[in-house]
Amino acid sequence: MSAHEHAGNGIKAVTGDEAVSAGGRDRGFTRRRLVGAAGVAGLMGVSGFGGEVLGRRRGLDAASASSPDELRYPFRGEVQQGILTPAQDTMYTVAYTVTTRNRDGLRRLLTAWTSASEKMVAGEPVGGAENDVELPPSDTGEVWGYPPSGLTITFGFGRSLFVDEHGGDRFGLKDRMPRVLADGVPKFANEALRAAASDGDILIQTCSNDPQVCVHAVRNLTRIAFGSATLKWGQIGYGRSSSTSKEQRTPRNLLGFKDGTANLKAEDDAELLRRHVWVQPEDDAAASWLNGGTYVVARKIHMHLEVWDRVRLSEQQEVIGRDKYHGAPLSVSDPQDSDEFARPDFAAPGRDGGTAIPADSHVAVVGADNNQGVRMLRRSYNYTDGNDSLGRLDAGMFFVAFVRDPRTGFYPVLKKMTEKDALTEYLQHQASALFAVPPGIREGDALVGQRLFE
Secondary structure, eight states: OOTTOOOSSOSSOOBOHHHHHHHOOOOOSOHHHHOOOOOOOOSOOOOOOOOHHHHHHTTOOOOOOSSGGGOOOOSOSSSOTTSSSOOOSEEEEEEEEEOOOSHHHHHHHHHHHHHHHHHHHTTOOTTOSOOOTTSOOSSOOTTTTOOOTTOEEEEEEOHHHHBOTTSOBSSSOGGGOOHHHHHOOOOOTTBOOOGGGSOOSEEEEEEESSHHHHHHHHHHHHHHTTTTEEEEEEEEEEEESSOSSTTSOOOBOTTSSBOOTTSOOTTSOHHHHHHHTSOOTTTOGGGGGGTTOEEEEEEEEEEOHHHHTTSOHHHHHHHHTBOTTTOOBTTOSSOOGGGGGSOOOTTOBOTTSSBSSOTTSHHHHHOGGGBTTOOOEEOOEEEEEEEOTTSOEEEEEEEEEEESOHHHHTHHHHHHHHHHOGGGGGEEEEEEEEEEEOOOOOTTOSSTTHHHHO
16 A cells, blocks of 8 residues: 555545546456566565654654664653654564463563663663673674664564463463454455464564564574564565654655555644554553553565566556656646645546546545545555566565554455455465553552553
8 A cells, every 4th residue: 555545544524436437447357367476585574563852752762873783762651663754664563372371470581681771772772782601691792893784672562462273361461462462353355374374372563674674683582582472474664664753755666656655644744643553542441551552463475576577658647646757646637746645636537538547446445535534654665575487576575564443444445445455466465463552661660561461
């Protein structure tokens, strides 16, 4: 999903269902049936996810830095880091299966993870610099002397942390499970989800401007978890495909288009973020521990790049609804770079009697104007997991979004996308995950999510 086209909770009721159903183009046989594919080798492989005062209050500000490598973000604050933080260049997201069988063991794991994470985001070694040479070092050492490169570490809790597959109460937390997690993620058209690369008990998202710093963080958190949790899946992302700050240029996804132009940004009005991103006290009385937190939804979306690369430019632009070079909506007749942020005019006439922006284009189907104004905060990344046996790239987007309630702010938009969006022809959803993201770690808190246990 991209541009004016993303989700949170409603702002205004404007519907575009009629336009989508009436104006879609009939392509007949799909290009996937007609075009054979060839590819090249992949890059990196990991198998399968306001102002100054407001910034400090939310934990957004970084220490003064002469380069992205020197950035340091505060670990403690009103909200967790890695949400509103300006999106870094690299992501390594992992999910764990908790193996400890009691609540005290879970608390000890989260406490150890919290302590280690606070050290790493500050650029310090896990366990300190002093080590007994007769014992394994407390830190694996591959970033000793490296700057933290803007490292952030963000935690989320999955449904299976609260109940087992039979609905049993795993850690005495079942009565505090949010209804959003209890409801789960619905099934969508045209998806082929892999269980081994989906869901999990605990999510950890690491982001930085140095991939080795991300790998170091995951490696050490996994080492610390030995005997208490095992790694279920992991996904490395590079070349962020969305921006979370107005100071960042809009990046391009692997389809070559600017992505996420009109998504929420950290500098947006606090009321707008409250409405779309942060869980409020009235949302779920049983899960008051989550107030001020959010939900993260993740989708691993494979792109059929070899097919897409054989589509003529004009059709690529019609599928997306935007000019490929400038990023402007197709309703702009003579696009320039400054037109990227122009509001799409879905009624603007096209050259062939239809509308300039086709009604089944990505922008039209998932645009905020056609989805009751819902929006989301995105932190998506491109990925490349090598290639398949036919030499085709195993690549696409690791879609990540933070929303107040995915039942109203994400699922309806994804349903429309999978059923009506012309872009769906070139995509395959292969993994899915939903986690509750606790509010920020307060001064004096020993562990992330401490309110859950209080």
